[in-house]
Amino acid sequence: MSKLIRVVKSHHRIPIAKPSIGVSGKTGTWRWIKPVVDLSKCTKCYQCEIYCPDNSILVEPLKGAIVNYDYCKGCGICAEVCPAKAINMVEEEQHGS
C-alpha cells in the first residue's frame, strides 16, 4: 500500500481509535433548553448549521433546518445566529422530544 513501508498489524493492544458518532453517548441528554425551528420562517441560509458546535442541526435544501435531538446539547448558538429568528430555545419539560 504505502511507499517504503510494510504495515503489519500488532497482536498487542495499541492506543489507536477510530472516528465514531456518539463518543460521549447521546449528548442530547445534556440539554435543558432545546431549539425549535419554525420551518415557515427558515430561509435555508445555513448559518445555524455552519456554527453548530455539535454538528446537530442540518439544513435540508427543500425542508429547512432539522435538529438532531439525540446529540444537540442545547447551547443556543443556532438561535442566536439565525438571521430570520426562526429558532426558539424552549424549556425541555414543556416540549419533550
Add this chain to the structure above:
Amino acid sequence: MVLKSLTGNHAVALAVKMARVNVVAAYPITPQTTIVEKLAEYIDGGELDAVMIRVESEHSALAAAYGSALAGARAFTATSSHGLLYMYEWVNWVSRARVPLVMAVVTRTMGPPWNIWTDHSDYYEQRDTGWIQGFAMDAQEAFDMTLQAFKISEDPRVFLPAMVGLDAFILSHTSMPVEVPEQELVDEWLGARTQGFVIDGSEALIHGALSPPEYTEGFIEDVGKAMEEAVEVVREVDHSFGRTFGRSHGGLVELYKCSDAKYHIVLMGAWAGDAMEAVDALREQGYSIGVVRVRYTRPFPGEELYKALSSSKGVIVVERGVSFGSMGPVFLDLAGNMLKYSRKLPYMRNVIAGVGGVNVTYKDFEYIAKETINYLESGEEPSVIAWYHAR
C-alpha cells in the same frame, strides 16, 4: 566486506546510513555530536537520501523523529546525558505509542558539576521507559548493534523503540578497524521499514486519545508483553545477523571464559574489554574467573544470567552508576531476576566504580576480583555493596 577504521560514533553513523534511514532529527550534545555531524555530511553529500531535521532541543529531537516514524519513515536520533534527560517525556511517550525507531545514547555523567566523561547513570535511568536497551562494547559492536536495533524495533512482536548505549569518549571517540558489510547484504537482511500502523492519511486513525483506565491498563500491559517477546527476537536477530554477516555477539549476554569459571565479573560497556584483560591475567595466576557481559538491559536477560551464574561461587557486578539509597541497577535486576528461577542464589557482590568517568583499568578489575575471591576463600564475606575508587 571491507575494513574501515571507525570511532564508535562514526560506526553508529555508518550503520544508520546503511539502514537507509529516511529521517534524522537531532540536537548537538557532547559527546554525541560526531554521530550527527557525520550523518549531516552523508545527507548533504548525497550519500544518504534522508531529511535532517535540525531541531532546537532534544525534546523536539525525539518528538520530530517520532512524528516521522508515525508517518512511515525509518527514523533515528542520538543524544547523551542532559539531552536524554531533557527528552525524557518523549522517551516514555514513544514506547507506549508502540512506534519503532532507534536512538543512540552516548552515556555521559549527569551534572552538577558539569562533566563530559562516561558513566551509565543516564542510560540506567531509562530502564522503566519501555525501550529495548542494548549497550555496545566496541565500535564493531556499536555498528552491529545499531543495525540490529532497527530489526528488533521493527519486529511485529516488538514494535518498541530501541536504544543503543555506548560509552563517552572511550568508545565514542576511539577508533578500531570495523568490518563493514556490503550494502546489498544489509538491504536484504534488514528489509523494508515495518510498523504496526501508519499515520499518512490513507485511513482516518486517531493515536493516543484520552482513554479510560481499563483500556490504558491493557496498552501498558502489552508494552510488557512486547518486552517479553523481545527476548526471543533479540536472540533470533543476533543469530540471523551471524549467519548473514559472520559475526554473532551471543544474544543478550556475552560469556568470556565462563565455561569452567568459579567466579564471575558481570558488567556492561566498553570497560568489559579491561575486565576481560584482567581475567586473562588472573587465569595465568591460577584464578578461575570469567566475564559475563550484559549486552541488553531491556529486556533483561534473566534466563541467560541464571544459567551462567547459578552455580557461581561468587558474582561481582561492577557498575558505573548507582540507584541512590539502594544499589546498582544491574545488580538489582540480576538479583530480582535470579529469584524467578531459584530461591537459592549464589554469593553476589555489587561494586560501584568509574562513576563520573574515573578511568578504570584491567589492574583495577584484577584488584577487585582478587580482593573478593580472597575474602570468600578465607571464609569471610566482603560487604555486598562497595564503592571502589580507581586511582
Add this chain to the structure above:
Amino acid sequence: MSSIPILPRHMRNTVLPGHAACHGCPIPIGLKVVGAAFGDKVILVVPACCTSVVLGMHPGTAFNGSVVHVAFASAAAVASGISAGLSKRGVRDVQVIAWAGDGGTADIGMASLSGAVERNDDFIYVMYDNEAYMNTGIQRSSATPAGAWTTTTPLGKKEPKKDVAKILIAHGAPYVATASIAYPHDFYSKLKKAAGIRGFKFIYLHAPCPVGWRFDPSLTVNIAKLAVETGMVILYEYYDGGIRLSGPSRPLLDKSKRKPIAEYLKHQGRFRGINEGELRSLESYVDSSWEWVKKFMQ
C-alpha cells in the same frame, strides 16, 4: 446535495455529533472549517489542550480524519516530523496541521514552534486561542488579556496579552494569518491559501470560551464577532513582506468605525472586576496593535 453551499456541505462529516465539548464550545466550529477545507485528508497534531478532551474517549473519536495526540510542548516538532516522513515517502495528498491551544503555543510550545518556523517546515500551525488554560480549570496563559479574571489571577491579569502572530511575523514565516470562529468563510479561505504555500504557515484562531470567560454559551459567535468589531482582534494575512487586512477588519482601520471595547467586555464575567485604568490600558493595547498593523500594511 449539490445545492448546498460549499462550506456546510463539506463540513458535515468532519466533527461527529456526540463529542465531549462543553455547551457552546468554539473548538468544534473551528474543526468543522478544517474539515470543510481538507475533508478526511488531514492529520491533526494535538498537544494537551481542550481538544484532547473535546474529541472524546477511546475507542472512539469525534473527528473524521487522522489525529495524533502528543506531549504538551511538542505539536510543532511532531508536525515537522510527520511532514518530513510523508515527503520522504512521496505522500502529498494529506494536509498536516498542528492544532494547539494558547498554552501549548504561546507558553510551553513556544520553543518547538519557533524551531519549526525557523526551519520553515512544511505544515500549517493553528493556534486556537481561548485565552487561558481552560482544560485544567481556567488558569492564565501568556495569551490571557490584561484585566481578565482567571483562577490564577483572581484580581485580574496584570500583564498584556502576548501576540503570537506578531512573533511569527518577526520569524519571517511565509504566511501568517489571524482568523476568528465568528468568520468561518474567512478562516476557510485562509486555510486553503495556506495549503497552497510551501513552508511554514501560521493561523491564529480567536475562540471565545463560554466556561472560562463567563458568558452564556449561546453567545460564543456573538462575542467572537464583537472582538473583531471592537478591534480587539484584527483579522489579517501576512505574506510577501506585508499585511493585508481581511474583509471584516478592513473598515476598522478608521478607529471611528470600531465599536467601543466596553461592548465586548460587558458580556464577559471575567472582566467584571475591571476598573477604569485597566480599561484604558486595554484600549491602548488595541490602539498600539492597530498602529503596528498599519506599519506593515500593503
